[in-house]
Amino acid sequence: MLSKPLLKASVKLNYIVFIIIVAVLMMYLPIIISMYNPETQDSLNEMLKALPPEMVAAMGFGEIGGGLLSFIGSYFYGFLILLLPMIYAIVVANRSIASHVDKGSMAYLLSTPNTRLKIARTQAFFLIVTVTLLIAIVTMIGIALSSVLYPGELDVSGFLLLNAGVLLLYYALTGIGFFASCFFNDTKNSLAVGAGLPVAFLVLQMISNTGKETEFLRYFTIYTLFSPKNIINGENFIISFLALAVIAIVAFTSSLYAFHKRDLPL
Amino acid sequence: MSIIEINGLTKDYGNHKGIFNLTFQVNKGEVFGYLGPNGAGKTTTIRHLMGFLTPDQGKATVLGMDCRTKNAEIMKQLGYLPGEISFFDGMNGMEFLKFMSEMRGMTDTTYRDKLVELFQLDFRGRIRKMSKGMKQKLGIICAFMHDPQVLILDEPTSGLDPLMQKIFTDLVLEEKAKGKTILMSSHSFEEIEKTCDRVGIIRSGNLVAVEDIHNLKEKRRKTYVITFDSPATAKAFAATDHHDKITVNGPVAKVSILGNVSGFIQSLSKYTVLDLDTESSNLEDIFMQYYGNSDQQKESKGGHKNA
Structure with missing residues (x-):
């Protein structure tokens, strides 16, 4: 099913990016959680009011409800979680297939008794597992920090649901990046789509947050399918979850198909 | 098999x-x-x-x-x-x-x-x-x-x-x-x-x-580059018939020979030769030697290629 040596090589090639992204996330998460204080939350809201409301909204910091979950939900899951793992997904998805085709090292991989499907499956597996690991680390550290700093304050099941949503979002984003990686011959085009699309989605998301006139843009970005507020409040998030899952499945299967069928310029 | x-x-x-x-x-x-x-x-x-x-x-x-x-x-x-x-x-x-x-x-x-x-x-x-x-x-x-x-x-x-x-x-x-x-x-x-x-x-x-x-x-022609003492000698040598093809440029002559070279060497000994070198024939030459004519026709048919 999978090629163990290739998996090992992918780990070796990508572990540094993984560590950097985890490190940056682990720098922000404790700061944000430690900022939570039920008594001073009003004053934090006061402070946010001093900033231009459009900017606050663009970062997804608006409408903070009560409780630790909502606090983390808007400050960490409103923006940072959308940006940092995205960088990982973009870099690693591009490296998984397109950069091997672009550089020509794919010729060596395919001169071994491994089918294209097996190579692509292995790389997809690596992407999915590491992205899952990334979100799992954030989830576990988040729960651990909260229970140390504010015992009993965090709605753990709500937090898990929030992270399940993030995970599905990342399966979909990684799927798009992987498809670009499998479909294009060179890194340039693979990145143009694999990175350009998620970044464009993020920008659209930020603009659509800022006001009524731009709100329609939310229909053009995948990030609309991940709404921390809806998940926390338990409002019709199931459809969004399903949509993300479908995008992910379609993206990954069509990636495998595209790579299996196409001509390779090696 | x-x-x-x-x-x-x-x-x-x-x-x-x-x-x-x-x-x-x-x-x-x-x-x-x-x-x-x-x-x-x-x-x-x-x-x-x-x-x-x-x-x-x-x-x-x-x-x-x-x-x-x-x-x-x-x-x-x-x-x-x-x-x-x-x-x-x-x-x-x-x-x-x-x-x-x-x-x-x-x-x-x-x-x-x-x-x-x-x-x-x-x-x-x-x-x-x-x-x-x-x-x-x-x-x-x-x-x-x-x-x-x-x-x-x-x-x-x-x-x-x-x-x-x-x-x-x-x-x-x-x-x-x-x-x-x-x-x-x-x-x-x-x-x-x-x-x-x-x-x-x-x-x-x-x-x-x-x-x-x-x-x-066997079919391959070898090319020799000979430097004579003067253009006149080169011309005199070119007048002999111990070669298949010759091009003279001042005192330097390029000679192509198919097969046996003993006649060529004997005739060469009558002249003053300053330098003798073989030229490794490139693929294009070999190609032209064996398939030159038919290929030229093909080229002219496909001539719009570079147009």
Whole structure:
């Protein structure tokens, strides 16, 4: 099913990016959680009011409800979680297939008794597992920090649901990046789509947050399918979850198909 | 028994680029030289054999298996040296060889170690920092190390120094003696004449000839460059008839001779010769010698190509 040596090589090639992204996330998460204080939350809201409301909204910091979950939900899951793992997904998805085709090292991989499907499956597996690991680390550290700093304050099941949503979002984003990686011959085009699309989605998301006139843009970005507020409040998030899952499945299967069928310029 | 079979293979990239209706076989135990100028379609043919490309028409098989659909099965018994060498970033030479062994499920590394020693590969350095020749050696070892039945080598000696070229030639002859089937591409006749049994010549995507190497060598004209003491001497020599073709430029004469050269040497002894040199005939010359006329017709038919 999978090629163990290739998996090992992918780990070796990508572990540094993984560590950097985890490190940056682990720098922000404790700061944000430690900022939570039920008594001073009003004053934090006061402070946010001093900033231009459009900017606050663009970062997804608006409408903070009560409780630790909502606090983390808007400050960490409103923006940072959308940006940092995205960088990982973009870099690693591009490296998984397109950069091997672009550089020509794919010729060596395919001169071994491994089918294209097996190579692509292995790389997809690596992407999915590491992205899952990334979100799992954030989830576990988040729960651990909260229970140390504010015992009993965090709605753990709500937090898990929030992270399940993030995970599905990342399966979909990684799927798009992987498809670009499998479909294009060179890194340039693979990145143009694999990175350009998620970044464009993020920008659209930020603009659509800022006001009524731009709100329609939310229909053009995948990030609309991940709404921390809806998940926390338990409002019709199931459809969004399903949509993300479908995008992910379609993206990954069509990636495998595209790579299996196409001509390779090696 | 033919090990590699190419039958009506066509891949049209438009604008007269690609390969058109290629048909040839490489038999067991044979070294087949695949000769053509740059951009003639050698690498495109090899990409089909490796299963990287789907042909528009026709079929390529290795060991009776379709190259596009059964490529993983074929690779168990095939060694490949790509024309463009690029490896994995960040690995050193030995790590790369180990990685490739694992990808192939190889357990026996004695032959690999023997090759590393033979080519005096310094495998400690990072591949990225290696010279072209060093990378080429690494690629050659990688192609041969699992002792495959079939070898496909795309311009194997490019970047190698003469000593390493000699080692490579010996290796190919040794493998041939073991009954291996080898297809190697090249753009120079000299490079393959020492090892090949048969030669296929490709030009602008069309296979123009498949010839036994002995026939080719016999029919081959050699060119000598002679420097006489004066233009007058050169002219006087040109008036004799001990040559097939002569061009005189001042005191320097370029002489082409087919076959026996004893008459040429005898007549030359009557003149004052300052320098005598042989010119290695390039592929284009050889090509023009054997197929010149028919090819020119073809060229004029396809003349709008460069328009």
